[in-house]
Amino acid sequence: MxxxxxxxxxxxxxxxxxxxxxxxxxxxxxxxxxxxxxxxxxxxxxxxxxxxxxxxxxxxxxxxxxxxxxxxxxxxxxxxxxxxxxxxxxxxxxxxxxxxxxxxxxxxxxxxxxxxxxxxxxxxxxxxxxxxxxxxxxxxxxxxxxxxxxxxxxxxxxxxxxxxxxxxxxxxxxxxxxxxxxxxxxxxxxxxxxxxxxxxxxxxxxxLATTDPLTGLWNRRQLEAVVRQALQEKLDGLHWLGIDLDRFKSVNDTLGHESGDLVLRAAAQRITVIAGDDAFVARVGGDEFVVLLSGDRHRARMVSERISDALGTSITVPQGTARIGASVGVTAICPHDTIDGIARRADERMYAHKAGMRAAA
Structure with a gap:
């Protein structure tokens, strides 16, 4: 039919x-x-x-x-x-x-x-x-x-x-x-x-096979496919921004999982708006996101700072107000890289950023 x-x-x-x-x-x-x-x-x-x-x-x-x-x-x-x-x-x-x-x-x-x-x-x-x-x-x-x-x-x-x-x-x-x-x-x-x-x-x-059903962003599978293609084509000026939401577990614990889903959607929207139309944005885990961004190191750092600032602003949901934050790790993608190597470098820098924020607090 x-x-x-x-x-x-x-x-x-x-x-x-x-x-x-x-x-x-x-x-x-x-x-x-x-x-x-x-x-x-x-x-x-x-x-x-x-x-x-x-x-x-x-x-x-x-x-x-x-x-x-x-x-x-x-x-x-x-x-x-x-x-x-x-x-x-x-x-x-x-x-x-x-x-x-x-x-x-x-x-x-x-x-x-x-x-x-x-x-x-x-x-x-x-x-x-x-x-x-x-x-x-x-x-x-x-x-x-x-x-x-x-x-x-x-x-x-x-x-x-x-x-x-x-x-x-x-x-x-x-x-x-x-x-x-x-x-x-x-x-x-x-x-x-x-x-x-x-x-x-x-x-x-x-x-359906390449997107995250909750946020509508690309999923890990599609992220890996895009990065693999970029490595094959030896694209220059591409950066990986690994983003981990802070204090997200407390949102689920205090406001409930429904509120947690709303917070994830709001976070995804803020990341997408800041990254711009030419960026690739994916949700790769519960509270983890990745942005693929073209441009120089200065642009990558500027976007990462704006994302961190935007996610540091409270998010209002029907059950209350969620106050999270974000740690961002930035690394350039090189032609000889592997996906695991890129993700590992970004994670190391993200955790260093998270540790620095805790020390400052």
Whole structure:
């Protein structure tokens, strides 16, 4: 059963749009076969047909296939799921131009074959038109603005021209083409809904597997994946801020665990706001957080001090007022590091900070 509340395309998350784009371009293998299929009628039209228009239209089909392949190969070379949403839309537009152009060229070829009355060529053209309508549905339906015209043009144009022949067989063929249009439109809608539903479901599962359910922050698993990727790419200027809440146990003991959960959410929000949009914030334990921050040492220390100050401010909950604090350990991430080594250094500095605060008190 497919959802009935599939969001409009403009409301889809950026990563879902990127996945749809990548899936659309998986059709390049089928287009290569289409080029081979188009070679035979091109050669036949050149050698047998007296119609220059038919010859040119057959060549246009072949050239449209070449353009379509070129667009697909360019995406394989330059395209990526990590690109911005506007870039994904541009790739989809390029895909649509190539695919719809191919449909128009083939529809023109089929129309000229119908008018020319070459029965063997007509049989081939109509069969191929049906294949061109149904074959790409798993790919083109992923962007309705592309899918609807690309799948209906190969059937609609022959249907129109078949009605001009004024014979019973042609009329039946035209009716079957019209029925085919209704069918492919329904298949396109169904394919789009199923693909989007699957991607949204996978996104929800991925989100549950990588986030902390209480605070909505990333969890330890995702933190380790991000750090591992950063180490592989040898990123510079990345700092690990290990944060441990002070006196949190007393909050649970005096105000209750429900209040403790509210305090954790409030602490997570304060950390996220101070760290900024470009930071990665994770909850890795009961009262432990980690911030991955890009920039120099000065920025890392400044952010750590602001986090410590913010968490030192009391947090009001329905059961009373929670007064906690935070100890922060800051360490730079080096290309030769390991995750355990980074965490150990940050913990050592965090405990040194905690001991210094106790001594000062």
């Amino acid at each position: 497919t959802r009935t509340n599939i969001p409009a395309y403009r409301d889809l998350p950026d990563d879902v749009v990127a996945d749809l784009t990548a899936r659309m371009y998986e059709s390049r293998t089928g287009v290569r076969w289409m080029v081979l299929i188009a070679v035979a009628p091109t050669v036949a039209a050149v050698h047998q047909s007296p119609s220059r228009a038919l010859i040119l239209s057959a060549i246009a089909v072949w050239l449209a296939c070449i353009v379509r392949i070129a667009v697909a190969e360019t995406y394989e070379w330059l395209g990526d799921r990590s690109q911005s949403r506007p870039n994904q839309i541009r790739w989809q537009t390029a895909y649509g131009i190539g695919g719809i152009g191919l449909s128009v060229a083939f529809a023109a070829f089929t129309a000229l074959v119908i008018l020319g009355g070459d029965s063997p060529m007509l049989n081939w053209a109509l069969a191929t038109a049906v294949g061109m309508a149904y074959g790409p549905i798993p790919y083109v339906a992923l962007q309705p603005k592309v899918g609807y015209p690309q799948t209906t043009i190969p059937l609609a144009v022959p249907a129109i021209f078949l009605t001009t022949l004024n014979d019973t067989t042609s009329t039946y063929l035209a009716v079957s083409m019209i029925v085919g249009i209704v069918s492919v439109l329904g298949h396109c809608r169904l394919q789009y809904a199923r693909a989007v539903e699957a991607l949204l479901d996978r996104r929800s599962v991925d989100r």
